[in-house]
Amino acid sequence: MPLRRPFGVTLLLWMVLILSIWGATRFVAALRAWELLFEFGSSLSPLYLSITGAVWAAAGSVLLFGIWTRKTWARRVVIMSLTVWLIEYWLERILFQSSRANLPFAIACSIFIIILLWTALIFPGTKSFFTRSEEHEQPFENPYSE
Numbered sequence: 522m523p524l525r526r527p528f529g530v531t532l533l534l535w536m537v538l539i540l541s542i543w544g545a546t547r548f549v550a551a552l553r554a555w556e557l558l559f560e561f562g563s564s565l566s567p568l569y570l571s572i573t574g575a576v577w578a579a580a581g582s583v584l585l586f587g588i589w590t591r592k593t594w595a596r597r598v599v600i601m602s603l604t605v606w607l608i609e610y611w612l613e614r615i616l617f618q619s620s621r622a623n624l625p626f627a628i629a630c631s632i633f634i635i636i637l638l639w640t641a642l643i644f645p646g647t648k649s650f651f652t653r654s655e656e657h658e659q660p661f662e663n664p665y666s667e
Contacts, residue, residue: 527646527647527650528641528644529642529643529646530641530647530650532637532640532641533599533641533642534585534588534589536599537584537588537599538581538585540581540606541578541584542581544573544577544579544580545578546574547570547571548570548571549574550570551567551570552567552571565617580602581602584598584599593651596642596648599638599642600638600642603635603638607631
């Protein structure tokens with residue numbers, strides 16, 4: 522009988538999937554609206570938008586694979602990826618967006634995402650999900666025992 526994936530891991534998978542889809546959508550939208558973005562003088566160039574979208578889609582795909590196959594590095598990379606994504610989001614928002622955007626909502630969403638990530642990562646089931654894979658893949662062998 523296969524092991525069930527803990528709720529925290531399922532939550533991580535959904536978070537990474539959403540960010541991957543967001544990156545792919547950003548990439549496709551930048552390519553489709555390339556000329557329009559130049560015509561109206563977008564504050565972010567279509568090249569920047571397409572590159573960052575493609576990078577997030579690719580990174581998310583690798584991370585999804587890592588979580589799905591229970592790689593031990595996936596837990597750390599989820600933290601790093603979400604941190605970098607939030608930093609990128611806030612830099613773009615502060616430096617390039619107009620001031621009419623809803624700041625309290627954006628702050629609340631960022632805090633919610635951080636809380637959701639840390640909650641998913643501290644579940645005991647999530648921790649054991651990633652450590653058990655290493656135990657099964659690399660059994661301890663004592664070279665001195667016969």
